[in-house]
Amino acid sequence: MSGPHDLFVRYTFGHPERAAAELRAVLPAYVVSEVDWASLRRESGSVVDPELRGTESDLLFIARLHSGHPVLLYVLLEHQSTVDPWMALRMLRYVVRQLERWRQEHPDSTVLPLIIPLVMYHGPEGTWTAPRRVEELFWLPEHDPERWRALVPRFEYLVDDLTAEREEALKARPGPPLARLAWLTLRYGRSSELALKLPEWAALFAQVQAGSQGAEQLIVVIRYLLLVGNEAAREATGRMLNSMLGQQRTEELMRGWGEELIEKGLQQGLERGMAQGLERGLAQGMLRGRAEDILRILAARGVHVHEEARQRILTCTDMATLERWFDKSLNATTLSAVLDDPAQ
Numbered sequence: 001m002s003g004p005h006d007l008f009v010r011y012t013f014g015h016p017e018r019a020a021a022e023l024r025a026v027l028p029a030y031v032v033s034e035v036d037w038a039s040l041r042r043e044s045g046s047v048v049d050p051e052l053r054g055t056e057s058d059l060l061f062i063a064r065l066h067s068g069h070p071v072l073l074y075v076l077l078e079h080q081s082t083v084d085p086w087m088a089l090r091m092l093r094y095v096v097r098q099l100e101r102w103r104q105e106h107p108d109s110t111v112l113p114l115i116i117p118l119v120m121y122h123g124p125e126g127t128w129t130a131p132r133r134v135e136e137l138f139w140l141p142e143h144d145p146e147r148w149r150a151l152v153p154r155f156e157y158l159v160d161d162l163t164a165e166r167e168e169a170l171k172a173r174p175g176p177p178l179a180r181l182a183w184l185t186l187r188y189g190r191s192s193e194l195a196l197k198l199p200e201w202a203a204l205f206a207q208v209q210a211g212s213q214g215a216e217q218l219i220v221v222i223r224y225l226l227l228v229g230n231e232a233a234r235e236a237t238g239r240m241l242n243s244m245l246g247q248q249r250t251e252e253l254m255r256g257w258g259e260e261l262i263e264k265g266l267q268q269g270l271e272r273g274m275a276q277g278l279e280r281g282l283a284q285g286m287l288r289g290r291a292e293d294i295l296r297i298l299a300a301r302g303v304h305v306h307e308e309a310r311q312r313i314l315t316c317t318d319m320a321t322l323e324r325w326f327d328k329s330l331n332a333t334t335l336s337a338v339l340d341d342p343a344q
């Protein structure tokens with residue numbers, strides 16, 4: 001099962017509008033100005049090594065430059081508490097995998113698309129210190145090292161090191177309220193400062209709540225805070241939610257998202273085992289939400305979904321499959337084009 005960091009970050013920045021806010025905050029200005037951000041969309045699939053999926057995940061987006069040429073934007077979400085000194089080599093491997101996939105999907109293309117790799121890091125144990133260029137990993141002869149350096153592979157990735165950002169800078173980043181709240185939450189979520197910071201973010205919490213999907217987004221943030229924060233942070237989270245919504249509304253909202261575990265935990269000091277229950281609840285809620293998104297899109301496109309297929313979608317427990325179906329539903333004219341099964 002995916003961990004709380006993975007679920008929270010994918011929920012937040014898997015959405016093109018919020019992904020654009022992240023990318024625009026980090027990419028060089030000359031890149032930002034050349035991208036047609038209205039064309040940004042998420043691609044399905046992951047190239048992360050299986051043994052590392054508990055500590056990192058990835059998102060791939062595609063957009064077009066104003067020239068019409070495609071650009072791939074590959075984001076690795078690094079959740080480890082320590083910095084991997086070999087990240088440049090790992091990122092090179094992931095980028096090559098993405099390009100190999102591109103070649104398979106575009107066999108007639110004679111060139112590769114531009115791909116820009118980005119690591120998003122929020123480890124609590126210090127700022128990013130790993131080399132960002134793969135050529136820095138090679139041993140070179142002491143005599144005339146630059147001449148030798150020209151012979152090794154050259155590759156560089158970008159880093160959004162949230163641990164190095166000041167709170168004011170994160171608040172000032174352009175983007176939807178949920179994106180700004182997520183940056184702050186990731187920055188301070190595993191630190192001892194979180195309980196003191198939360199009251200200062202009340203206005204931002206209110207902005208998230210006021211949005212069209214405010215209730216859903218607010219609960220996702222609250223769940224994440226309860227999972228990763230210490231006891232003081234969990235108590236501060238409970239106080240904030242009650243002060244924003246009132247006890248009755250908080251109870252209704254929690255109940256609607258299966259959050260009896262949160263209420264019980266807050267009342268009883270967050271008994272042991274609550275975190276696992278919350279993680280399962282968040283995963284199930286995200287699966288259900290994505291399944292319902294697929295059904296709504298198909299209904300809007302006039303695609304009939306019989307009951308057997310409907311239940312297949314609603315009971316699917318693999319997020320990668322749901323994401324693939326979601327991407328296909330955006331342009332689907334038949335149900336079989338979505339479910340990868342002509343019999344359906």
